Amino acid sequence: MNNIFIIGVGLIGGSFALDIKKQNSSAIIYGIDKNKSHLDEALALGVIDEKASFKELEKADVVIVAIPVDATLKVLPEVLDKISENAIVFDAGSTKEDICAVVKKHPKRRNYLAVHPIAGTEHSGPSAAIHGLYRNKTNIICEVEETAFKLQEKALKLFSQLGMRIRYMNPKAHDKHIAYVSHLSHISAFMLGKTVIEKEKNERDIFDMAGSGFESTVRLAKSSPAMWTPIFEQNKTNVIETLDEYINNLKHFKKLMEDGDFDAVYNEMRTTNHIKDILNGIQ
Amino acid sequence: MNNIFIIGVGLIGGSFALDIKKQNSSAIIYGIDKNKSHLDEALALGVIDEKASFKELEKADVVIVAIPVDATLKVLPEVLDKISENAIVFDAGSTKEDICAVVKKHPKRRNYLAVHPIAGTEHSGPSAAIHGLYRNKTNIICEVEETAFKLQEKALKLFSQLGMRIRYMNPKAHDKHIAYVSHLSHISAFMLGKTVIEKEKNERDIFDMAGSGFESTVRLAKSSPAMWTPIFEQNKTNVIETLDEYINNLKHFKKLMEDGDFDAVYNEMRTTNHIKDILNGIQ
Numbered sequence: 013m014n015n016i017f018i019i020g021v022g023l024i025g026g027s028f029a030l031d032i033k034k035q036n037s038s039a040i041i042y043g044i045d046k047n048k049s050h051l052d053e054a055l056a057l058g059v060i061d062e063k064a065s066f067k068e069l070e071k072a073d074v075v076i077v078a079i080p081v082d083a084t085l086k087v088l089p090e091v092l093d094k095i096s097e098n099a100i101v102f103d104a105g106s107t108k109e110d111i112c113a114v115v116k117k118h119p120k121r122r123n124y125l126a127v128h129p130i131a132g133t134e135h136s137g138p139s140a141a142i143h144g145l146y147r148n149k150t151n152i153i154c155e156v157e158e159t160a161f162k163l164q165e166k167a168l169k170l171f172s173q174l175g176m177r178i179r180y181m182n183p184k185a186h187d188k189h190i191a192y193v194s195h196l197s198h199i200s201a202f203m204l205g206k207t208v209i210e211k212e213k214n215e216r217d218i219f220d221m222a223g224s225g226f227e228s229t230v231r232l233a234k235s236s237p238a239m240w241t242p243i244f245e246q247n248k249t250n251v252i253e254t255l256d257e258y259i260n261n262l263k264h265f266k267k268l269m270e271d272g273d274f275d276a277v278y279n280e281m282r283t284t285n286h287i288k289d290i291l292n293g294i295q
Numbered sequence: 296m297n298n299i300f301i302i303g304v305g306l307i308g309g310s311f312a313l314d315i316k317k318q319n320s321s322a323i324i325y326g327i328d329k330n331k332s333h334l335d336e337a338l339a340l341g342v343i344d345e346k347a348s349f350k351e352l353e354k355a356d357v358v359i360v361a362i363p364v365d366a367t368l369k370v371l372p373e374v375l376d377k378i379s380e381n382a383i384v385f386d387a388g389s390t391k392e393d394i395c396a397v398v399k400k401h402p403k404r405r406n407y408l409a410v411h412p413i414a415g416t417e418h419s420g421p422s423a424a425i426h427g428l429y430r431n432k433t434n435i436i437c438e439v440e441e442t443a444f445k446l447q448e449k450a451l452k453l454f455s456q457l458g459m460r461i462r463y464m465n466p467k468a469h470d471k472h473i474a475y476v477s478h479l480s481h482i483s484a485f486m487l488g489k490t491v492i493e494k495e496k497n498e499r500d501i502f503d504m505a506g507s508g509f510e511s512t513v514r515l516a517k518s519s520p521a522m523w524t525p526i527f528e529q530n531k532t533n534v535i536e537t538l539d540e541y542i543n544n545l546k547h548f549k550k551l552m553e554d555g556d557f558d559a560v561y562n563e564m565r566t567t568n569h570i571k572d573i574l575n576g577i578q
Contacts, residue, residue: 130506150503179503192491193504197512202563203544204483205570207537208475210544215573220433220462221476223413225515227574229480232508234571237564245557254490255549259542261486261493266538274528280485281520287488288517290498291510 017064017075019044019087021054023132024104025078026141028174029059032074034143035173042068054138069094074170077103082242085114092120100163102127106190107246108154108183125167126154128186129176130194134234147175152190154183191250196258198232198240199251205233300347300355302327302370304337306415307387308361309424311457312342315357317426318456325351337421352377357453360386365525368397375403383446385410389473390529391437391466408450409437411469412459413477417517430458435473437466474533479541481515481523482534488516 016032018025021043029041043060045051054060069075075091077084084105091101092115102125105111112126131149133140151171156164171178181189208226212218218226244251268276299315301308304326312324326343328334337343352358358374360367367388374384375398385408388394395409414432416423434454439447454461464472491509495501501509527534551559 130504132506132508134508149506152504177503189495189500189504192494193501193509196490197487197509199545199548200483200487201508201512202567203541203548204480205567206544206563207479207541209567209570209573211475211537211540212472217472218476218573220460221413221435221472222574223415223432225415225417225484225518226476226480228511228514229484230570230574231511233564233567234574235508235564235568237561237568240564241557241561244552244560245555248552248555252549252552254494255545255552257494258486258490259545259549261489262482262538262542262545265482265486266535266542269527269531269535269538272528272531274524277527278520278524280489281516281518281523284485284488284492284516285518285520287492287513290492290501291505291513291517 014039015042015071015073016040017042017044017069017072018060019075019077019091020079020083021045021050021060021138021141022078023136023140023145024129025076026054026057026059026138027131027143027145028076028078028104029054030141030143031146031174032170033061042072050138054141057138057141059138059141066090066094069099070096072096072099074166075099075101077101077105080239080242081105081107081111081246084111088115088124089118092118092123095120095123097123098163099123100125100159100166102167104129106194106243108152108186110246112155112158112183121158122160123163125156125159125164126183127167128152128154128190134231136236136239144175146171149176150179151176152179152181152186154181154186156180187247188250191247191254195243195247195251196254198235199244199255200258201230201232202235205230297322298325298354298356299323300325300327300352300358301343302358302360302374303362303366304328304333304343304421304424305361306419306423306428307412308359309337309342309421310414310426310428311359311361311387312337313424313426314429314457315453316344325355333421337424340421340424342421342424349373349377352382353379355379355382357449358382358384360384360388363522363525364388364390364394364529367394371398371407372401375401375406378403378406380406381446382406383408383442383449385450387412389477389526391435391469393529395438395441395466404441405443406446408439408442408447409466410450411435411437411473417514419519419522427458429454432459433462434459435462435464435469437464437469439463470530471533474530474537478526478530478534479537481518482527482538483541484513484515485518488513 041060042064325347
């Protein structure tokens with residue numbers, strides 16, 4: 013397992029590169045990225061060992077595709093075309109249904125493992141890559157039965173070295189659940205940021221008053237639009253459903269306030285406080 | 296400035312107590328709280344030096360009122376009734392208009408300073424009190440001209456020792472701005488938590504999938520309903536206005552998705568990314 017190819021040397025791909033190199037000192041990390049300055053930066057930062065091209069994929073033992081999910085639909089089949097019989101390819105996309113569908117009939121489908129590591133930060137690019145990003149994080153694997161057993165083992169060993177917890181799910185269920193727990197959070201943060209920026213023309217006021225909670229709630233609004241737009245596009249139906257429910261809950265809360273029913277307002281919050289117990293242990 | 300009375304020995308009052316004691320070793324911290332177990336806990340934790348009652352307020356040099364804002368409306372005039380001519384009283388409430396109004400005609404109005412330290416965590420109670428909570432945080436002072444100059448100086452010295460930045464505002468502007476930057480964030484987090492809990496009956500799924508951003512976005516949904524309900528009640532008009540705008544922005548985003556206009560979806564996020572620059576330096 014020496015030749016590791018990272019396609020997309022940003023936060024996700026770069027963090028895989030750093031930890032794999034740390035765990036396997038004999039590994040050579042090859043970087044591929046359509047953004048040449050990112051590639052130079054990743055090399056300069058020591059995130060990758062060498063710049064590479066698609067032609068070289070035939071010598072890959074492992075290929076990690078960590079690019080926006082729309083690009084993955086195009087690139088993943090091309091990668092499978094080029095790899096050897098013994099290579100394992102996995103992606104890290106936040107959607108799984110469309111990606112699994114696009115390689116469903118590919119002759120090398122059994123060389124691909126559909127993966128979504130639930131990890132990240134609001135930063136992006138090679139300089140955002142960090143050691144230990146995946147430690148104690150959940151890694152969702154979809155359609156595991158479609159991947160050759162020997163290659164599953166290879167990938168699982170790598171995930172285990174990085175300290176990840178594995179959960180198996182079908183792509184449809186994945187996309188539905190993740191819409192609630194991840195995609196909706198991003199929209200809620202972006203629209204919160206928008207609402208405040210629109211209103212507070214004086215940015216100094218936002219900065220001065222943001223301490224008490226705004227900053228963490230809006231954190232995800234720093235995320236990359238280039239990464240998130242295709243996620244929302246591919247998971248459109250589920251995301252719209254979560255937005256509907258979120259908007260309805262907000263309207264209900266507003267109605268309770270308009271009616272002056274502050275006992276009910278209290279109960280809305282009291283019931284949701286239960287999130288504390290659910291999240292205990294995540295930090 | 297030796298006798299410091301803290302009314303409400305929770306996160307906010309307790310954190311004041313800890314830092315004041317650290318800065319002034321001769322200070323004696325007296326705690327008053329209607330919750331007797333909180334008072335015992337604060338004493339056991341060393342957050343306060345002595346348990347006290349309202350009768351003892353006559354010997355106070357400084358009184359800090361750090362209780363829910365509905366209770367403040369009732370307690371603050373009683374405190375002013377009992378203190379000496381040389382005592383300074385300030386509150387820490389997240390609303391200012393109603394609180395300033397309730398003491399407007401009080402004979403000891405000039406002993407009161409209307410204060411809102413923009414600091415906090417999602418935790419509550421005496422065990423949530425921490426050192427340094429107020430360091431580099433903004434402290435909003437309202438109607439400063441209504442407070443006796445000598446007593447202003449006393450309070451400002453204390454805030455300066457704690458490392459706070461001062462900003463002056465009128466109560467109306469305070470309540471309007473803070474609705475956007477703090478109150479709306481809390482509702483957005485509570486309703487996000489509610490939406491996800493309602494949908495994800497399997498809490499293990501929430502826990503496992505929450506890593507990628509949900510946790511920070513929903514953090515404020517752990518906050519105390521007893522503290523937040525009266526804030527929303529007192530700031531009802533402003534909060535409803537922010538909710539209207541937030542809901543409209545979410546509906547617009549949903550409409551763009553329904554129309555398949557993902558260029559516009561991208562631009563919504565790109566524009567809001569600007570929040571990054573605004574928040575730079577807050578962390």
